[in-house]
Amino acid sequence: MYPAAQAGWAIETQGLSKAYGSVTVLSGVDLRVASGSVFALLGPNGAGKTTTVRILATLTLPDAGRATVAGRDVRRERSQVRRAISLTGQYAALDEAQTGAENLRMMARLRGHSRASARSRAAELLDRFSLTEAADRRVGTYSGGMRRRLDIAAGLVTDPQVMFLDEPTTGLDPRSRRTMWEAVGTLARAGVTVFLTTQYLEEADQLADRVAVLDGGRVIAEGTPQELKKTVAAQRLDLTMAGPDAYEAAAARLAGRLLHRTPEGLVLGVATDGSAAHVRALLDEVDPQRTDVARFAVHSPTLDDVFLELTHG
Amino acid sequence: MAEYAVLAGRSVRLTRRNPDAVITSLVLPVLLMLVFVYFFGGAIETGTTKYVTYVAPGVLILCAGYGASMTATTVSVDMTNGIIDRFRAMDTSGTAVLTGHVAASVARNTAATAAVLGVAFAIGFRPQAQLTGWLAACGILLLYITTLSWLGAAAGLLAKSPEAAGGFTFVMLFLPYPSSAFVPVETMPDWLHGFADHQPVTPVIESLRGLLLDQPTGNSPWLALVWCLGLLAVTLPVCAALFRRRTA
Numbered sequence: 001m002y003p004a005a006q007a008g009w010a011i012e013t014q015g016l017s018k019a020y021g022s023v024t025v026l027s028g029v030d031l032r033v034a035s036g037s038v039f040a041l042l043g044p045n046g047a048g049k050t051t052t053v054r055i056l057a058t059l060t061l062p063d064a065g066r067a068t069v070a071g072r073d074v075r076r077e078r079s080q081v082r083r084a085i086s087l088t089g090q091y092a093a094l095d096e097a098q099t100g101a102e103n104l105r106m107m108a109r110l111r112g113h114s115r116a117s118a119r120s121r122a123a124e125l126l127d128r129f130s131l132t133e134a135a136d137r138r139v140g141t142y143s144g145g146m147r148r149r150l151d152i153a154a155g156l157v158t159d160p161q162v163m164f165l166d167e168p169t170t171g172l173d174p175r176s177r178r179t180m181w182e183a184v185g186t187l188a189r190a191g192v193t194v195f196l197t198t199q200y201l202e203e204a205d206q207l208a209d210r211v212a213v214l215d216g217g218r219v220i221a222e223g224t225p226q227e228l229k230k231t232v233a234a235q236r237l238d239l240t241m242a243g244p245d246a247y248e249a250a251a252a253r254l255a256g257r258l259l260h261r262t263p264e265g266l267v268l269g270v271a272t273d274g275s276a277a278h279v280r281a282l283l284d285e286v287d288p289q290r291t292d293v294a295r296f297a298v299h300s301p302t303l304d305d306v307f308l309e310l311t312h313g
Numbered sequence: 314m315a316e317y318a319v320l321a322g323r324s325v326r327l328t329r330r331n332p333d334a335v336i337t338s339l340v341l342p343v344l345l346m347l348v349f350v351y352f353f354g355g356a357i358e359t360g361t362t363k364y365v366t367y368v369a370p371g372v373l374i375l376c377a378g379y380g381a382s383m384t385a386t387t388v389s390v391d392m393t394n395g396i397i398d399r400f401r402a403m404d405t406s407g408t409a410v411l412t413g414h415v416a417a418s419v420a421r422n423t424a425a426t427a428a429v430l431g432v433a434f435a436i437g438f439r440p441q442a443q444l445t446g447w448l449a450a451c452g453i454l455l456l457y458i459t460t461l462s463w464l465g466a467a468a469g470l471l472a473k474s475p476e477a478a479g480g481f482t483f484v485m486l487f488l489p490y491p492s493s494a495f496v497p498v499e500t501m502p503d504w505l506h507g508f509a510d511h512q513p514v515t516p517v518i519e520s521l522r523g524l525l526l527d528q529p530t531g532n533s534p535w536l537a538l539v540w541c542l543g544l545l546a547v548t549l550p551v552c553a554a555l556f557r558r559r560t561a
Contacts, residue, residue, distance in 0.1 A: 057402050059560070082404035093399035095323065097330040109319040110405050138330075154399070 008071070010035040010162050010193035011056060015065035018051055025051045027217045028065065033210070035161075038184065038194040040208035042201065042307065047214045049197035050090065053166045056195065057087045070161045086155030087164045092147040093154075096140035100131055100150050103139060108157040118157075125153040129183065145176025152183055163187060165196040169203060181206055201307055213310055221310050228306045235274040236299045237282055241266040246292035253286055266294075274298055316405055320413030324387065328417045334383055338421045342376030342429050349495060350436060357496055362526065366440070369433040370521035371494030373426055373454060374514060378489060380422035381461035382482030387414050388469025389478035392559060407556040411466050418462035419455070426454065440525040450524040453537050457517050460541045461485055463548045470555035488514045493522075513540040 011033035018026040026048045033039040043049050054060040056069055058078045067074045070084035094103050101122050108118035126135045129149040134142060139150065148168060155163060165184070169177040184207050187194055198204055204211045205225045213221040213228070221228055236259055241247040247266045251258065259269040272278050279298060287293045328334045349372060354364035391397050391410060400410055430438075442450065465482055472478035489495070491505055492514040498506060509515060516536035523530030 054398075057398075059398055059401055061561070079404050082402060085402065087399060087402040089395050089398055091395040093395040095327060095396065097327050098323070102326070106319060106323055107399075107403065110316050110400070110403055112315070 008035060009033060009068075010037075011039070011067070011069050011195060013052075013056070013065060013067040016052070016055060016062050016067055017064040018048075018055065018060070018062050025217055026055075026062070029214070029217070029219055031212060031219065031222075033193060033195060035193055036188070036191050037209040038188045038196070038207050040204035040211045041195070041197045041214055042199070042204045042211055043197075043214035044199060048217045049214055050166055052214070053087070053164050053195070053197060057085055057164050058082055059087075083158075084161045085164060086158070086160035086162075088148075088151045088155045088166065088168060090166050090170060092139075092151045094139045094147065094150060097138060099136050099138055100126060100142070100146075101135040103150065104154055104157060107154045111158040113157070121157055125156060128186075129153045130179075143176070145172055145179060148172060148176065148180060149183065152180075156187075160192065162193045162195065165194065167197055167199065169198070169200065177203075213307065215310070221306070229300070235272055236269050237272040237279060238297045238299060239268045239270070239283075239286060239293050240295040241268065242292050242294045246287075250286045250292060272298065274300075316409045317412055317416075320405070320409050321416035322413075324413040324417030325420050327387065328383075328421055334387075334421065337383060338376070338380040338425045339428050341379055342372060342425050343432050345375060346372045346429055346432055347436075353495075358500075359497065363437060363439075365433060365437045366526065367522070368495055369429070369438045369440075370450075370518055370525060371489060372429055372433070373521065374457070374494055374518050375486075375489045376425045376429055377422050377454065377458045377461055378482075378485045380425050381418050381458060381465045382468075382479070382485050383421070384414050384418040384462045384465030385468035385472065385478040385482045386475045387417070388466045389472050389475040392470065393474060397560065401560060407560065408553070411470075411552060411556065414466060414469075415459065415462040418465065419458055422458045422462075441527040442525045443527070446524040446527055449534065450521050453517060453520050453524075453534060453541075456538070456541045460544050460548070463545060463552060467548055467552050467555060470552060470559055488512060489518070492518055494518045513537075513544065516540060 009032050011031060013029055013031045016026055016029040017024075029048070029052060031041075041049050041052060051060065055062050056067055056074060058074050058081050061075060069081045072080040072084065074081050095106075098106070104122035104125055105118045108121045109115070113121060123132075123135075126132045129152065131146060131150060131153070134146060139147060142150065152165070152168070168184070169180050172180060181203070184194055184196065196207065208225065210223065211225055211228060212219045239250065241250055244266070247263065247268070250268055251261060254268060254270055257270050259271055261268050270282060272282060279296070283293060283296065346369070349368050350365045354368065357364055359367040388411065391414075397407075397410065401407070464485065468481035469478045472481055491501070491509050492498070492512060493509065494514060498509045498515070501509060516533045517540070519533040520530050520537045522528070523533060
């Protein structure tokens with residue numbers, strides 16, 4: 001069920017559990033992430049995404065279960081794990097009173113770069129994330145999108161093997177989100193394993209090779225975005241009727257087969273396999289006179305549909 | 314060792330760019346010096362010593378409190394805004410982060426001390442100390458500042474928010490008042506003598522004054538040393554434990 005991984009698993013967890021007091025956050029999470037892939041952990045607020053990332057990044061100890069990152073145990077080989085990863089949390093972890101360049105040079109120096117090499121590494125990353133012009137401005141003056149980019153750049157000062165991004169686009173405007181996605185794509189092409197969490201299904205769909213859906217502290221589905229979408233079987237034909245009478249007539253004809261109805265918009269939804277033959281047959285059945293259907297649209301299921309079905313179905 | 318230097322440099326830079334820190338640690342002590350000498354000084358009887366000469370060491374101690382209490386806020390900001398997670402995920406030691414803040418506090422206070430001394434000289438402070446007296450006084454002041462800064466760091470680790478952290482340090486700012494820093498203890502009510510004579514600020518202030526004015530200091534320097542080293546011996550492991558608890 002998992003793709004063959006050439007270089008083994010970058011991340012592997014078994015039965016990861018964590019509770020804070022009487023509140024169970026994770027109850028037996030099993031995950032496997034192939035080296036060099038982009039993996040998205042998808043779930044609503046409070047599903048346990050951040051706790052999972054914190055455990056994998058060695059910031060929090062699990063109550064039970066085991067986890068390895070880059071082949072090292074997060075409990076027993078903390079330092080080795082830390083040398084192989086980088087973490088970008090939900091809130092930009094930067095010094096607002098330092099400039100972008102100063103922040104990056106500081107991170108590089110902390111990771112053992114000499115003064116000169118920290119300087120060139122910082123310049124290179126600022127350039128890569130289109131921040132060169134803002135390099136000598138204090139981070140406090142940066143926009144949300146610029147901060148996020150700098151935050152990711154900070155995580156890259158030492159070429160991590162595994163990069164954790166906790167909700168990298170939460171709170172960003174659509175353009176900054178795009179830029180962020182491009183940055184993740186660049187990382188993936190460079191061979192970095194990316195583990196990201198998100199509440200946005202579109203994001204997981206766009207970026208990830210594989211997706212796990214986390215809800216209530218357990219993984220309730222796992223697979224490629226395509227596989228997950230298949231779990232919500234059919235496609236849907238939406239018919240916009242020409243008028244209220246036509247709407248009522250068509251609703252009566254399709255009675256038991258309707259997936260949804262929206263009287264205000266005169267829209268009826270019915271299941272289809274998406275083939276031209278089936279759509280044509282449905283149209284003929286609903287509207288033999290070819291006067292009642294004003295428009296139609298065929299919808300493929302989105303990850304949103306999957307998500308709703310899995311979490312509330 | 315490099316990470317200690319990098320993080321100390323960071324904290325110093327953050328301090329320099331924080332207008333609040335600059336005002337509180339540099340301008341406020343100078344103003345207090347003027348307030349004590351010109352507003353209160355006329356009414357305070359300190360024997361043959363001019364009041365400015367009596368009170369200057371007290372103001373040095375007071376501004377050490379202000380400068381060090383800011384450590385609580387800077388540590389708390391780091392603990393609450395997520396950057397500590399980044400440092401930890403980079404395998405940077407918590408001790409190095411805290412030491413960086415303490416180093417910045419010491420630097421801040423050194424600048425404040427220089428400013429207060431400068432103003433004090435300008436308005437008539439005339440110490441009589443020889444070089445050894447100055448060196449000993451500076452050493453004790455430095456140790457006192459370091460001790461207070463670590464106490465501030467502990468408060469910063471204990472507090473849930475930077476605002477609360479600032480509140481915790483009120484004790485540090487208050488302790489110099491019931492001591493001989495500003496007025497002789499004998500002028501206080503009897504029931505206060507016991508406390509005033511046996512709290513850490515009194516031996517520190519008595520040592521500073523004695524050393525700078527070239528007067529007998531008795532066992533004050535030793536008492537000051539014992540107090541500071543004792544407090545450090547308790548505070549350092551407490552900081553380590555608080556840091557572990559906070560980041561568990």
